Amino acid sequence: MSNDALGRRRAARLAATALATVGVLAVAGCSASGGEGEADSGDVTIEFAQWWEPELPDGAFRELIDGFEEENPGITVELVSGPYASTKEQLFAGAASGTMPDVVGLDGAWVNDFASQGVIADLTALMAEADYDDSELASQIQVDGATYMIPVVNFVYPLFTNDALLADAGVDAPPSTRSEFEDAAKAITAGGAAAGWALPLSLETPNGVQNDVMSWAWASGGTMLADGQPDVTNDDVRSVVEYIQGLWDEGVIAAGSFTMKEQDKVEEFTNGRVGMMIDSLSHINLIRETNPDLQFSISAIPAEDGFDGERGIPYASWGIGVAENSEHKDAAFKLVEYLMSTEVNSELSTIANAFPGNVDSTPDLEGKDELFTTAFEIYQAGYPANEFTGLPVAEELMRQFGEQFQALLDGQQDVDQMLEAVQTSWSAEF
């Protein structure tokens, strides 16, 4: 074969390769759920992105979804599962590029931002279209009067106390007031084997501000908002900030607070290096597995001395929403309906060690750790409280509070300066 012929053949091969590459890229770039073939056959595939599946026992969530597919022939659910943090980033990237999966697992802290971007659908409208009775829903997260997220299950955050450390410190029962808590924390710390309380204030994941700081205000019926706007300088928040600053000055808070994350707090408590922490109920099994010898109790977060009202108990939700760009909103909402149905919601709350988002559902506590029963009683005696849910840039609000709070604890400013700084920065975000 001549060189020319070889060259021509090579050039043709390369041109074909280049064309094929362009083709592959084009197909990859243009692919979307629910192609034409699907539409023609009547079958649809919907994507459901969430962080729930990895946090549930192996195969348990897929099994629930299989039940949905059996009930709804023609709808296939593709689970897109990942850790919480990557799910969040994936959803924000999807929101920016208009490629959000049809159904999305949501955290209350994200809802306002997604709703204002117009990337999640108005569920009030979808419920009306589907003629759905929302009276069964325990709560709905709304922005400007429209629902954008439905909490599927709720995880409450009670006070965890190490029984042995409390006993060694001469404390008979978990503290129920701020004074009792302070005394217990001091006594535990004085023992020298552990710190009294773990306060995670990491700025990487600033949810400690919500769960470990502001929860004290909610536990005494307090608030950080007034008419939906920031009101951080009020007496409720001030008393919490001053109270925690007092604990800090007493040296009863575990070292490393400024970079401590939720998992560090759990590890410190599990290993007996901390006597008390406010934590999610979902960690009970993890603590039991990691340190089977640890004896611990849970109780409501201590309230202000003399407070006898109903206590707010912080919670976090596995929320659900539908993407605005979904081509199969009806199928997507069917999945929402399915997960919120009495039976399925009971089952999901049972396997998730959470409390149901359907008022008629009840978790099966049979054979479960007795602490779940205690937690359910705490949950029913108070009311779920999380004022960050539905706020704009909720995580940023926590981070701004955390930065100023760290500066206060480090002695760089006083309480007035801290609260004013937070009020100013929060107000700028609304």
Add this chain to the structure above:
Amino acid sequence: MQPLIAPDTETLVLGPDKGGIRRRRSQARKTAESYGFLAPTLILLVVLMVVPIVMVVGYSFQDNVILNKSPQFVGLDNFVAVVTDPAFLNAISNTLIFTVTSVVAHLVLGLTFAMLLNSELIGRVPRAIFRALYILPWLFTAAVIAVLWRMLFAPNGVINFLLGTNVEWLASPELALSSVTFINIWAGYPFFMVSLLAGLQGIPAELNEAARVDGANGVQRFFNVTIPQLRPIIVSLVLLDLIWTSQQFALIWLTTGGGPINVTEMLSTYTYKLAFSKYDFSLASTSAVLVLLMSMVLAYFYVRHQRARD
């Protein structure tokens, strides 16, 4: 049969033209072939680099690009907002301290260990062991390094245990920047060490011999033979490391999250927070473009240096 035109005439008239066309065709085919080979890479570069960069630059001149359905052109407003933000200036200051300290330490440590490993004072076996040990930090990803050092630097971690102290290395506003810089130095010196070791092994033995014969002592040989011979490698390494270190994100984010307060806030964490915490993608794009411009200055010097070497 006789040709109608004499062969020599045909050659004179048609020969040069035919040859020229053939050459041009051959040249065009070669060019097409080259671009054919390059096509997949060029397409990927355009799709994955050029397009996103152009989009981000475009975003930096508009108001809130994601929240606003129809963003408006706002000129340099975003740039003014970012460069006048005290948090941005703090991030620049921290990034400078972190980067310059890291690069200088990488160079000094890398050169020291490279010379140690190149020395004949150490036997072959210990040298191999040291080489494996010294290169270890380079094998870990940023996530592993962050987890490892978070544990080592924990208030009840190994470092405090060995020192008999109770220091909050990462959680103390006074120590956090130094601590993350130390971790970055630990993670990055092997790259210098390996590169400089290769450079040292390429220095002709005759040069040192000649210097020795001329009466140069060890220090004089180091400054007058070794360093000049290594200079091209050192300049390249320093420029590359300046670019990489100034963009370090994972290590900072996973160890301190930019805190405590804001003492370890870098340009990378500042930009990330704008995008994924405040969802202000316009300002985040502006910050990213500013980082790109700073990196391009370093990249210019790097490319110019490389050209000079060629």
